[in-house]
Amino acid sequence: MKNIVVRFCGDSGDGMQLTGNMFAQLGAELGHEISTLPDFPAEIRAPQGTLGGVSGFQVELGSEVYTPGDKADVIVAMNAAALKVCTLGSHFNHPQAHFDEQFALFHRNAIVIVDTDSLTDKDLEKAQYHTDNPFTELGIPESVQIVPVALTTLTKEALKDSGMDNKSVLKCRNMFALGLIYWLFDEPMEKAIHLLEDKFKKKPALIAPNTKVMVDGYNYGCNLALNITQLHLEGQPKEAHGTYTSIAGNRATAFGLIAAAEKAGKHLFLGSYPITPATDILHELAARKDMNVMAIQAEDEIAGVCTAIGAAFAGDLACTTTSGPGLSLKSEAIGLAVMAELPLVVVDVQRGGPSTGLPTKTEQTDLLQALYGRNGECPAVVLAASSSANCFDFAYEACKIALENMTPVVLLTDTYLANGTALWRIPKLAELPTIHPQSVPEELKGQYNPALRDERGVRYWAYPGMEGYEHRNIGLERDAQRGTISTNPENHEVMVQARKKKIEQIADRIPQLSVISNQHSDTLLVGWGSTEGHLHAAANELGCDLAQFNYIMPLPKNTREVLSQYKRIIVCELNTGQFAAYLRAQFPDLPIEQYNEIQGQPFAVERIVKFVKG
């Protein structure tokens, strides 16, 4: 098999995220490409065994992996509720629903491993079954291979001499399932054990029992009298030589900020406020005092961005991290940074909106807010990362652009990138692009004012502590020559144009738009940000081309040239057409179609393919 998709599904207390992550990491270490999709319930801890409490983790492994996969080839269902959610997909709440391949989370030919100990009458009642035969009730077709395993009994058996209490024993069930999956994929156990030891290194008492259960799960597979063939992944990964790790998008973002600060010789300051799904960046940076990172948990979103603006005013590389609702709150302050022309990196990990919306789900609906959600003519740079791993590159790039051009940069990622993991080739600092933070020429000492600009139109940066450059910065309009408050009508227009041009000139130094090409097609899929994997897979299947945008404001200079070569241009987004509208405004003569999904989930490749084929 080239690629395989596995989904671990259970109660939020069943450790599905850990299990899935361990499996994905082992796969990555063995040289497979990976892409993962954690799927959390919205509730912090829904009642055990209920449909609302089902937590999932999907991973695709193989040699050409673009996405975590539309549907699973192998399902691990830890209880009756998980079985129902996987079988019925988004229809799990419909009382009459049956297996329907359109909605099911697994294929017609999938392998479904179920804990039979968790299918008691009480379990079935909690998961709102009406009969005592869940498989018949759900209408699971015979082509699906059900593997019933008494996971709970077998785990208890494995640990009967451990002296552990019942509750602790039950927490090891997930490792039995993991061991069984390792057997299914014929993965070597030494590496798996090593990985487990690493995962539990902070809780050494748990290493022995979890290892025992995992190995028992593996051996149970070896002795299975069932007619299941083990699955073998073929092919070599296409990644370049190097040192790799598996990394989640939020962590990659944090690392990008850290690397940029060190490269630029600047102190990294983060002002942030907890918000799903961005909080992990705050966690990561709060833990990185060893890297000289100052991460402040502010009293609110506005203070998060304002403390960062204060640090930028004082000469730091300043960042704030948030999600959509927080970006709304920060709007006025981002306008201040535009007006005061200070470097600032704003990371928006998008989630389903509006308002509180779908906090744990993914969406691309903050694009127009990032571009335009401020009062006045208020241009800022907008970038979007397109994989969990390249969150690193674009966080780094956001810092570089901000520091070199004295402007706020909004970096858009989303839940899918933030929580998902991918293979990341670890770069050395020396190989990353140089960063030259804007500074101020020595000859301006004693004559400096905050309106003075270099030949690119970027204002010079002097900050407190520098003798002879004392000045007053403002959110009020300033005189284009003297830098002091001005209400002169002509001056305002001059300044509006100066701020606009400053952003536009950045297009001279960003990469040209390149197309992922498939045999000179006349159809171009267009995407931006996190949909790259799905659109790449769809383009391959369709034999058409793909242009994926990471630079949104300003756009790459060759955008028109690229788009105008195609008869069909289909902009695919997880919103109602924000990027399509933006492109139409820039290129009103181009025939721009759009395909949109807005369900809080990443694209399904098969639906894009179906749409394009018509």
Next chain:
Amino acid sequence: MEASQFKSDQYVRFCPGCGDHAICMALQKAMAQIGIPTHEVAVISGIGCSSRMPHYLNTYGFNTIHGRGGAVATGVKTSHPELTVWQMSGDGDCFAIGGNHFIHEIRRNVDLNVCVFNNRIYGLTKGQYSPTSAKGFVSKSSPFGTVERPFIPAQLVLGARGTFFARTLDVDMPTTVDCLVAAQQHKGCSIVECLVNCVIFNNGTHAWIADREQRAEHSIILKHGEKMIFGANKDKGLAVEIDPVTFVPKMIVVPADDPRVLVHDAHQPDTTLHRMLALMGQNRIEAVNAEVDDDLPIALGVIRNVEAETYDQAVNAQIQNVRTSAKARTFDELTATLESWTL
């Protein structure tokens, strides 16, 4: 240093007769007296008449957005504790729109010198009531009088665990300079409530103590270590009396030679007396035409001045501590600690 070194080249645009002129001059004098060079001083403000102050001081300055001066100042000071950071704000800027940042900068004890210009009115927007306007106050946005209770700034500061609170008056230059200098010398979040007159929209709001004839009888200038004596003839003192029925302590006025006259201890960690002192006379602003049956003076000067660890120091110390024993201090060292493999 000279006060003139702290004057910027900008024409001061406060209204003629505005109390902010006096505070501006006092700031320049105080900064000269403190003697920190202009390039090591940053003055941060929000929006409002008082927030224009940075333009008139020849230091680094940042006139930000409404209410957020405290958060910006927190960022400046925390990231660069070597700088001297002032915040200029008004009763609308920091008790209304910026209330959250105000209480949190105090709670964290960020080493800032915060001047709150309290004129009990929104002046820049031309005359709306503020969170410190007396109940019943008639303004453009309260044509029938407000129905709200005002904040008493000192209560807010003490409630947020403030370590420094001073109160001064625009027409009392020496006390203002003393308070500003003391605020700078205090390590922590120093709040100076500057009672200023808005000559256009709220003229005479502090007349009870601002009038030259009345001031000595109606106010007391507290000085640490000195007896609490006031009055034109220095014949009155302050003492505490416990109500025999309710056991509630209250301030009373006694003859200056009464042995019960208190000595001011601004360094006392307990807030009880500081609170009683700060609240004296505040019932006069509780409501328009408030009925007041005591003759307690309004306290000016440094009321509270205690030490506590500052936020900016703690944040920076923690980073240095971690770095001392850290295994990785650079990006390449950090990534080397990750679980990785070579392809």
